[in-house]
Amino acid sequence: MEFKDLGLHKDLLKAVHKLGFEIPSEIQEKAIPILAAGDRDFVGLAQTGTGKTAAFGLPLIQHIDFSSKDTQGLIVCPTRELCMQITRDLVSFSNFKQNTNIVPVYGGASISDQIRLIKRGAHIVVATPGRLLDLIERKAIKLKTVQRVILDEADEMLNMGFKEDIDSILEQIPDNKRVWLFSATMPKAVRRIASNYMVDPIEIVVGKQNSVAANIDHRYYMMKERDRYYALKRILDYYPDIFGLIFCRTRRETSAISDKLEKEGYNVVALHGDLTQAQRDAAMKKFRERTVKVLVATDVAARGLDVRDISHVIHYNLPDDIENYTHRSGRTARAGKTGKSLVLINTREVNRIRQVEKLVQSPIEFKRVPNAEDICEKQMYALMDKVVATPIDNDAIDRYWPVFYNKLKGIPAEEIVLKFISAELNSFLEYYKGAGDLNASQEKGGTRTGRTRDRERGGGSYNRNLTGSKKRFFINLGENQNLNKGALVRLVCSETGIDSVHVGRIDLHPRYAFFEIDEKAAKKVLPKIEHGTYEGKTFNVTVSQDSEPAPKKLKKKKRS
Numbered sequence: 001m002e003f004k005d006l007g008l009h010k011d012l013l014k015a016v017h018k019l020g021f022e023i024p025s026e027i028q029e030k031a032i033p034i035l036a037a038g039d040r041d042f043v044g045l046a047q048t049g050t051g052k053t054a055a056f057g058l059p060l061i062q063h064i065d066f067s068s069k070d071t072q073g074l075i076v077c078p079t080r081e082l083c084m085q086i087t088r089d090l091v092s093f094s095n096f097k098q099n100t101n102i103v104p105v106y107g108g109a110s111i112s113d114q115i116r117l118i119k120r121g122a123h124i125v126v127a128t129p130g131r132l133l134d135l136i137e138r139k140a141i142k143l144k145t146v147q148r149v150i151l152d153e154a155d156e157m158l159n160m161g162f163k164e165d166i167d168s169i170l171e172q173i174p175d176n177k178r179v180w181l182f183s184a185t186m187p188k189a190v191r192r193i194a195s196n197y198m199v200d201p202i203e204i205v206v207g208k209q210n211s212v213a214a215n216i217d218h219r220y221y222m223m224k225e226r227d228r229y230y231a232l233k234r235i236l237d238y239y240p241d242i243f244g245l246i247f248c249r250t251r252r253e254t255s256a257i258s259d260k261l262e263k264e265g266y267n268v269v270a271l272h273g274d275l276t277q278a279q280r281d282a283a284m285k286k287f288r289e290r291t292v293k294v295l296v297a298t299d300v301a302a303r304g305l306d307v308r309d310i311s312h313v314i315h316y317n318l319p320d321d322i323e324n325y326t327h328r329s330g331r332t333a334r335a336g337k338t339g340k341s342l343v344l345i346n347t348r349e350v351n352r353i354r355q356v357e358k359l360v361q362s363p364i365e366f367k368r369v370p371n372a373e374d375i376c377e378k379q380m381y382a383l384m385d386k387v388v389a390t391p392i393d394n395d396a397i398d399r400y401w402p403v404f405y406n407k408l409k410g411i412p413a414e415e416i417v418l419k420f421i422s423a424e425l426n427s428f429l430e431y432y433k434g435a436g437d438l439n440a441s442q443e444k445g446g447t448r449t450g451r452t453r454d455r456e457r458g459g460g461s462y463n464r465n466l467t468g469s470k471k472r473f474f475i476n477l478g479e480n481q482n483l484n485k486g487a488l489v490r491l492v493c494s495e496t497g498i499d500s501v502h503v504g505r506i507d508l509h510p511r512y513a514f515f516e517i518d519e520k521a522a523k524k525v526l527p528k529i530e531h532g533t534y535e536g537k538t539f540n541v542t543v544s545q546d547s548e549p550a551p552k553k554l555k556k557k558k559r560s
């Protein structure tokens with residue numbers, strides 16, 4: 001079948017041709033004739049990337065009277081990025097139409113600018129749910145004239161916690177409007193929208209349909225309540241390549257867990273309602289740009305989170321409202337990818353796992369909290385992969401090569417490799433020496449030894465100790481200036497832009513501190529924070545020549 005057979009007008013066919021689309025995709029072939037003809041509600045089950053924007057966009061444009069200034073089409077989609085993408089696509093589909101005005105509206109941008117653009121006569125508004133509700137409440141958009149409402153990625157919108165928003169939008173749309181819904185999956189909640197707000201819709205399925213959580217691997221770990229945090233650390237150590245979310249129940253828990261992890265050298269940032277908008281934006285930016293690999297968040301703060309490729313969702317605690325489990329776990333395994341949803345429970349919470357199983361209609365697999373050996377194996381293999389993938393920077397090595405060469409010449413190549421592996425392995429074994437089993441059974445409780453507990457209390461992530469050679473710095477700030485390890489890591493990272501994983505050992509003293517930075521990242525430190533102020537006190541940073549006390553010169557300076 002060709003585009004000309006789908007019932008589209010000439011100017012749209014010209015636009016399609018200009019875009020280089022030769023053959024209609026499956027969803028286009030099935031949906032366009034129905035939607036172009038007109039008057040049925042419609043449900044299309046199709047993944048992103050199947051060409052569904054053109055499947056609804058082309059017929060929508062065909063129905064618009066561009067000589068009128070009324071808003072006739074409304075598209076609701078989950079994220080700002082998608083909102084802009086859809087708008088761009090619609091603009092190119094309407095390339096051969098005159099006087100078109102297609103307006104994207106989304107949160108985080110000036111609402112007054114958006115109102116102005118709508119008031120100029122927006123034929124189609126493409127919106128994210130929250131911002132659209134704002135505009136409806138301000139009476140900036142007239143729903144009376146809207147003839148077609150399109151819900152794109154409906155399952156994503158529900159996963160992101162927009163259920164109430166969608167309901168309240170659809171309740172305000174007059175009855176005689178057509179609703180076209182697109183979704184990659186058809187969980188009950190999406191079905192409910194179709195039955196509540198649509199009249200006898202035609203349903204089209206394209207490709208293999210995902211069930212609710214078919215591509216999410218759900219697992220749970222059981223430990224004593226007091227071991228929850230240590231189990232979390234083990235899980236993080238076990239997944240060195242994680243790009244994930246940790247969900248906590250309250251703001252306080254979110255902030256406490258995130259602070260603790262950060263102080264112990266994990267690459268995390270918090271997102272919760274006690275932060276200012278600027279702090280939240282900064283946290284999201286770091287996470288989106290992957291400078292930070294783990295975001296610790298509350299359910300509310302993570303609403304509308306639109307980061308792709310999240311590998312793991314960790315439920316540090318199950319949500320009070322178990323329904324939120326699907327919103328949380330739906331952050332992973334998007335766009336056909338797979339992902340893991342990991343739940344930590346104590347021995348009294350097994351019943352809640354059964355509730356979750358009912359909710360997601362899939363078994364939640366019991367997993368043992370990784371022990372030292374499991375983590376070691378994972379970390380060592382990850383290290384090997386990293387080593388194999390590392391490009392050789394000859395210029396950087398040149399400087400050190402003669403010394404290396406002299407030290408290593410005469411040792412057989414294989415032995416050199418074994419020595420490098422052992423250097424890493426030994427430091428790992430040292431870190432986890434005496435680490436016991438954190439698993440708890442319902443009957444007997446945990447089997448962990450007291451020694452493990454003390455050891456793990458010592459803190460620090462294993463990763464932190466893994467990194468290579470370091471440069472040591474001195475800073476003339478210490479505990480007397482309210483500096484703690486976390487604050488020092490934050491200070492160094494925010495002043496220099498380096499990632500917290502590059503900060504190594506920290507020695508805090510009352511009036512000064514030492515900190516170590518990975519050799520490579522260290523180049524950035526001095527030029528950026530030789531001087532600065534911290535809580536009103538000026539400070540200096542110098543390269544530390546030796547390991548101990550504060551240089552006298554600086555102490556004297558302070559007294560004068």
Ligand code: AMP
Pocket residue numbers: 020021022023024025028047048049050051052053054
């Ligand atoms: P979508 O699923 O709408 O995000 O579309 C995925 C990609 O496929 C976009 O880059 C479209 O421009 C492109 N596309 C959509 N329909 C066709 C088609 N019939 N032929 C070639 N490319 C298409």
